[in-house]
Amino acid sequence: MRVIVLTLCLLCTSGLVSAADWFPVSVQADGQVQPYQPLAQAAKPWRICALLPHGKDRYWWGVAWGLDEEATRQGVRLGIYEAGGYENPQVQAQQLEQCRQQNADAYIIAAINAQALCGAIATLVEQGKPVIDLVNGSDCPGLSANSSVDFADMLKAALGYIEQHRPAGSFSLGWLPGPQGAGWVEDLERSLREAEQAGRMRVEHGGYAPVDRASQAQLVRGLLKTHPHLDYLLGNAEAAGFAAQLVQTSGQNYRAQVLATYTTERIIEQIRDGFIVAAPTDSPVIQARIAVDLAVRVLEDQPHAQQVSPMIQMLDQASLPQFDISRLMPPPEHWMIRRDLPQ
CATH class of the missing domain: 3.40.50.2300 (Response regulator)
Incomplete structure (x- = not known):
């Protein structure tokens, strides 16, 4: 883990050399x-x-x-x-x-x-x-x-990755989107419903909850208990992060390959470790x-x-070394900034 953190810090530092001149950047x-x-x-x-x-x-x-x-x-x-x-x-x-x-x-x-x-x-x-x-x-x-970024497109990127790498035939997908009513969750589910119509994918919905680790861990445990033989599990970063650990370390016969619907620092570490297959970043x-x-x-x-x-970028073990991590998170010495509106 110390090696991983050091590598992340080096990536942060190298990505921030031109942070003040972050532009021009490719967008839609x-x-x-x-x-x-x-x-x-x-x-x-x-x-x-x-x-x-x-x-x-x-x-x-x-x-x-x-x-x-x-x-x-x-x-x-x-x-x-x-x-x-x-x-x-x-x-x-x-x-x-x-x-x-x-x-x-x-x-x-x-x-x-x-x-x-x-x-x-x-x-x-x-x-x-x-x-x-x-x-x-x-x-x-x-x-x-x-x-x-339209999270419907984020979901398309994640499902497209699965399509490119999975065996032929139908497959099952565990789904843990996040908090009900959030605009980005509604966009994800709109895209998922469209993908379901193709008929190759059976979706098992794990429920909604805030994206904190305790709430998502409870949903992950419930989903895998009810559906232990899922082919894939796709969820928000907290759900995917916990699910990846559970699949790898629980001793159960879970076979789900885990992907996240977006990328955080923990997701990057778990992609590098091989716990999570891939995730798109916005x-x-x-x-x-x-x-x-x-x-x-x-x-x-x-x-x-x-x-x-x-532009959405799909991250896996192959693409991660080329990714500019300053697009995703602050340098290591920065925490959350909270500030009242100046007068």
Whole structure:
């Protein structure tokens, strides 16, 4: 494990040499593949409020770090709030109201629930405040722009990987998506239903829960107890991480090959160890950087795309050495950034 951590740290360091110059980066902007080039600097020190669902893992630490880095580079003032978990939509609503009362110039929101903030967002839109959707997806009308990857495409990438590597014939898939009602989970399940119609795959649903280890471990144990002979298990990072350990170390005759629907630091370690077969990454740090730039562009009436998505990359043992890990998580010395909106 010490070797793994050292390797990760070296990867982090090498990937951060040009972190301040993260651009241009290849994206899909309104459906067109092109290099993304942010503004050199904001015209004034705008005050931007960023809301995240939680700060429990290095995925969201990376998002917070990316937000902070780009805000610093462009010279804007940023508040970063996290709600403590997907079970706390009321906390995120309170944090949004707090920023509204402090008259933030723009809002970047990684929503806990795809619809829960629509009323508050409608009020902001009426007031002419830019609202940028970040990472999780939102169904609310009036959003100024979206910096996100469609998790339906993330699922297609994961299932495509299975198709390329599995034996011929039908197969069974254990499914652990995450918290019910989250926009990214709804996108995953929409894509899964489409794939099921092909008829080659039998899906065993393991249930919904917040993406903390205890909640997901309970679902994993229940799913494997009921369906011990699954061919594959595909789930959120916490579910996949626990399932991989259980399959490898429990002494049971589990044969499931484990994949995750997105990548975190733990997933990278388990891919390298051979516990997890593969996972797609949505480059959350890049999404965060782009979200800040989109907020500034909207504030300054600069040209911008409505939907910007970093290119999805599929990671396995073969591709991992070439992956720039600074797209996924902050350097080792960085933890979660929490900051009230500056005056």
